[in-house]
Amino acid sequence: MATFKLNINGKIREIEADEDMPILWALRDQCDLVGTKYGCGIAQCGACTIHLDGDAIRSCSYPISRVGDKKITTIEGLSEKGDHPLQEAWKALDVPQCGYCQAGQIMTAAAFLKENKNPSEQEVEDAMHANICRCGTYNRIKKAVLEASKNL
Amino acid sequence: MKVENKHTSRRNFLKVSMATAGGFMVGFNFIGCKNETAQVKVLKDLPSKWVDFDAYIKIGDTGWVTILSQNPEIGQNIKTSMPMIVAEELDVSWSDVMVEQAPLNTEWYERQVAGGSQSIRQGWNTLRTAGAKVRHMLIAAAAQQWEVDPKDCTTSEGKVIHGEQSLTYGELAEAAGKMTAPEEVKLKDPKDFKIIGKSQTNVDMDGVLTGKPLFGLDYKKEGMVYAVVLRPPAFGQVLETVDDAEARKVIGVIDVVQFGDKVAVIGNNTWAAMKGKKALKAKWNQKDKAEDSAYHTQVLMEHLQKKTKEAKREDGNVEKAFAEADQIIERTYEAPFLPHNCMEPMNFFAEVTDEKVQLVGPIQTPAWTESRIADLLKRDAKDIHIEMTRMGGGFGRRLYGDFALEAAEISSLIKKPVKVVYSREDDMLAGIYRPASAYRFKAAIKNNELTGYHLTEAFFNGSMFGDMPSNFPCGAVENYRVDCHNIKSNVTTGAWRAPYANFLAYAEQAFIDELAETMNKDAVDFRIALLEKAKANPVGEKHNYEADKFIGVIKLAAEKSGWYQKENKHLGFSAYYSHNTYVAEVAEIKMNGDRAELEQITCAVDCGIVVNPIGAENQIEGGIIDGIGHALYGEFNFTEGHAESNNFHQYRLIRMGESPKVAIHFVESTNDPTGLGEPTLPPAGGALANALHAATKQRLYKQPFMKELKVLG
Ligand code: FES
Numbered sequence: 001m002a003t004f005k006l007n008i009n010g011k012i013r014e015i016e017a018d019e020d021m022p023i024l025w026a027l028r029d030q031c032d033l034v035g036t037k038y039g040c041g042i043a044q045c046g047a048c049t050i051h052l053d054g055d056a057i058r059s060c061s062y063p064i065s066r067v068g069d070k071k072i073t074t075i076e077g078l079s080e081k082g083d084h085p086l087q088e089a090w091k092a093l094d095v096p097q098c099g100y101c102q103a104g105q106i107m108t109a110a111a112f113l114k115e116n117k118n119p120s121e122q123e124v125e126d127a128m129h130a131n132i133c134r135c136g137t138y139n140r141i142k143k144a145v146l147e148a149s150k151n152l
Numbered sequence: 153m154k155v156e157n158k159h160t161s162r163r164n165f166l167k168v169s170m171a172t173a174g175g176f177m178v179g180f181n182f183i184g185c186k187n188e189t190a191q192v193k194v195l196k197d198l199p200s201k202w203v204d205f206d207a208y209i210k211i212g213d214t215g216w217v218t219i220l221s222q223n224p225e226i227g228q229n230i231k232t233s234m235p236m237i238v239a240e241e242l243d244v245s246w247s248d249v250m251v252e253q254a255p256l257n258t259e260w261y262e263r264q265v266a267g268g269s270q271s272i273r274q275g276w277n278t279l280r281t282a283g284a285k286v287r288h289m290l291i292a293a294a295a296q297q298w299e300v301d302p303k304d305c306t307t308s309e310g311k312v313i314h315g316e317q318s319l320t321y322g323e324l325a326e327a328a329g330k331m332t333a334p335e336e337v338k339l340k341d342p343k344d345f346k347i348i349g350k351s352q353t354n355v356d357m358d359g360v361l362t363g364k365p366l367f368g369l370d371y372k373k374e375g376m377v378y379a380v381v382l383r384p385p386a387f388g389q390v391l392e393t394v395d396d397a398e399a400r401k402v403i404g405v406i407d408v409v410q411f412g413d414k415v416a417v418i419g420n421n422t423w424a425a426m427k428g429k430k431a432l433k434a435k436w437n438q439k440d441k442a443e444d445s446a447y448h449t450q451v452l453m454e455h456l457q458k459k460t461k462e463a464k465r466e467d468g469n470v471e472k473a474f475a476e477a478d479q480i481i482e483r484t485y486e487a488p489f490l491p492h493n494c495m496e497p498m499n500f501f502a503e504v505t506d507e508k509v510q511l512v513g514p515i516q517t518p519a520w521t522e523s524r525i526a527d528l529l530k531r532d533a534k535d536i537h538i539e540m541t542r543m544g545g546g547f548g549r550r551l552y553g554d555f556a557l558e559a560a561e562i563s564s565l566i567k568k569p570v571k572v573v574y575s576r577e578d579d580m581l582a583g584i585y586r587p588a589s590a591y592r593f594k595a596a597i598k599n600n601e602l603t604g605y606h607l608t609e610a611f612f613n614g615s616m617f618g619d620m621p622s623n624f625p626c627g628a629v630e631n632y633r634v635d636c637h638n639i640k641s642n643v644t645t646g647a648w649r650a651p652y653a654n655f656l657a658y659a660e661q662a663f664i665d666e667l668a669e670t671m672n673k674d675a676v677d678f679r680i681a682l683l684e685k686a687k688a689n690p691v692g693e694k695h696n697y698e699a700d701k702f703i704g705v706i707k708l709a710a711e712k713s714g715w716y717q718k719e720n721k722h723l724g725f726s727a728y729y730s731h732n733t734y735v736a737e738v739a740e741i742k743m744n745g746d747r748a749e750l751e752q753i754t755c756a757v758d759c760g761i762v763v764n765p766i767g768a769e770n771q772i773e774g775g776i777i778d779g780i781g782h783a784l785y786g787e788f789n790f791t792e793g794h795a796e797s798n799n800f801h802q803y804r805l806i807r808m809g810e811s812p813k814v815a816i817h818f819v820e821s822t823n824d825p826t827g828l829g830e831p832t833l834p835p836a837g838g839a840l841a842n843a844l845h846a847a848t849k850q851r852l853y854k855q856p857f858m859k860e861l862k863v864l865g
């Protein structure tokens with residue numbers, strides 16, 4: 001057991017945890033930030049995607065001891081009022097079905113759009129390939145990412 | 153019309169609703185109010201008092217209306233579309249509505265189930281009547297106040313109007329609550345609908361997009377611990393011994409308890425419990441047969457060659473038709489077991505105390521689960537309270553409350569509030585799978601007409617039920633027979649989105665396509681001719697479809713896909729009736745070098761009135777992509793009684809780049825709505841198989857197609 005000081009959505013939080021605990025569980029069980037989802041635990045589905053210093057990572061496979069002073073952003077901290085262009089596009093197109101995968105989809109897309117501000121359809125497909133949506137909302141996700149890229 | 157709630161006292165119920173309603177405010181601002189000022193105004197206007205009218209409606213003194221959504225939400229959008237139906241008849245503006253998930257209450261609600269695509273269809277009249285009755289009471293209250301005849305009053309967007317004067321529902325709520333509800337009430341003419349038929353955003357949108365605790369896995373309660381359960385790794389096994397010494401050493405592990413053949417590791421967080429479970433050393437004993445996939449295939453095939461004692465349906469004499477045929481076509485189609493793989497793994501919260509049993513989580517069948525838990529714990533059903541959370545998918549898996557029973561049992565053992573959490577591996581290995589099955593179709597052709605049709609089913613732990621044996625082309629063929637073999641397997645099986653139809657439809661529609669080709673007929677014209685025949689001159693007692701509606705979707709899909717101008721295109725046609733809804737789909741394959749790519753599915757749907765178009769289209773598209781994905785990739789094999797795949801690295805689900813575009817066309821209708829959660833899935837596999845045949849000349853008889861066809865690789 002060790003104590004970690006993490007910068008999560010701009011706030012410093014002290015967490016006591018086993019060193020190999022993936023950040024996912026620290027966020028969900030210890031910080032009450034349950035927007036980041038558990039889907040597979042082996043970096044295969046993208047449901048747990050968060051940002052570490054702006055880069056998208058799979059929080060289910062990233063031990064808390066490796067975070068250091070890197071800044072964590074979760075879906076709860078993506079925008080102050082829930083009005084990130086991606087969130088707006090998601091709303092406008094009524095993207096979710098069950099909704100479970102969507103936080104991960106948005107976090108993956110948000111990191112991607114920072115790198116590529118004017119993506120093609122193919123580039124969106126490639127960037128989003130590792131995010132599963134069991135409900136099959138892929139076409140709406142793709143459209144929403146393209147839509148959001150126009151309003152960055 | 154107030155009915156006592158056996159589960160929670162009315163005050164309690166109201167208190168809960170106030171809290172939840174507050175939680176929904178932000179979500180509703182997005183829907184109702186588009187600008188900042190309006191949001192502030194709305195927040196000021198939060199009611200200080202609510203009047204509850206019935207199981208569905210509460211009206212606040214400021215005009216806000218809370219509508220309770222009775223059925224569990226698994227992503228089929230009923231938490232939005234069912235309240236829309238109530239709001240329509242209540243005649244309130246949708247932007248003044250908040251939606252709240254109702255808990256299980258078997259006295260208030262008739263059918264709190266998510267399954268069979270029946271929520272909207274079976275709720276339609278009840279929901280409309282509930283809204284209309286309260287509207288009637290509001291009018292009565294206004295008329296009394298104005299001393300006018302209620303017949304001279306009208307309503308609009310949350311107001312009762314009489315000539316120049318009007319009162320808001322908020323102003324009238326208290327007086328209206330004292331009125332007697334009418335026995336009968338007139339419902340709106342569909343042409344006057346203002347909410348139904350207009351796209352409304354998912355009511356949980358804001359929560360989904362900002363990470364609010366909506367799902368079962370997100371639920372928490374003070375003092376709650378986490379349980380991860382070790383279950384027998386293979387079917388047919390029982391627990392012999394378990395050594396938990398290492399598990400107990402894991403940081404965060406609180407306890408280890410055994411129940412039946414399972415061992416639960418209790419932790420103060422999920423990770424600790426998961427780690428603890430991995431540290432358990434268990435010995436298992438193979439009590440029952442260790443089945444494997446080769447065995448499954450072998451028994452299915454053996455049964456297909458046998459006749460049953462009693463046919464499920466028999467018209468005419470198929471034997472005679474085959475004896476007299478010019479040509480006989482016989483084909484066999486094989487389907488594997490499939491896990492559901494809901495994105496949110498199974499989980500449930502339980503707190504069992506001497507006073508009550510509190511359960512919270514994702515469940516498609518709360519009432520059934522309640523009675524099973526009552527039996528399990530030997531408790532009175534009235535002690536048991538179930539709240540349904542939003543579900544990260546269901547697909548049939550959450551019909552079976554096994555996970556809720558585990559939670560209840562563990563909580564009663566450790567005497568703590570507990571959340572049972574399945575890892576993805578647990579979820580995939582402790583499944584209640586779509587059973588493997590095989591279908592043999594045999595057709596007699598004489599004078600280039602279909603004269604005999606014999607379908608034999610071999611299925612594990614079940615067989616076609618209800619009116620399924622009277623599916624198309626029943627009614628259109630003089631000699632028709634269906635035989636079903638129900639074979640026992642110790643692999644746990646159950647319903648999987650569009651049970652039976654999810655594979656049978658592909659087999660049937662691929663066979664029909666091959667028949668049309670053999671007879672040198674156009675695949676669409678062939679279907680229409682059969683349907684015309686079933687309509688004009690039906691064979692046998694009755695069949696389960698309406699030929700006109702079937703023809704309607706077939707013609708619409710043919711027209712919209714350019715079926716008759718398809719010279720250089722590779723199109724595949726499929727049409728299927730299930731869950732009271734008619735669907736036709738056309739798949740288009742493009743060859744990219746030597747790779748076949750699925751470009752688009754054009755889909756025509758007759759589901760009666762479309763309640764919420766934007767949600768309906770999402771269901772249609774999701775069903776199609778699900779059907780395509782599993783037809784292409786779904787593979788789940790067994791070795792020595794255990795599944796070979798346990799996570800997404802070994803089980804391929806369709807991804808964004810593999811999903812086709814979907815073009816959706818509704819048949820315009822004023823008929824009562826039918827379901828949409830399932831019916832677009834069944835025809836998808838057939839459309840794809842037939843298009844792949846058009847592109848490659850290869851027929852597919854087995855899923856997943858990936859394994860059968862190189863060009864898909
Ligand atoms: S839960 Fe992390 S990628 Fe699936």
Ligand code: FES
Nearest residue numbers: 099101133134135
């Ligand atoms: S919306 Fe259900 S998994 Fe994506």
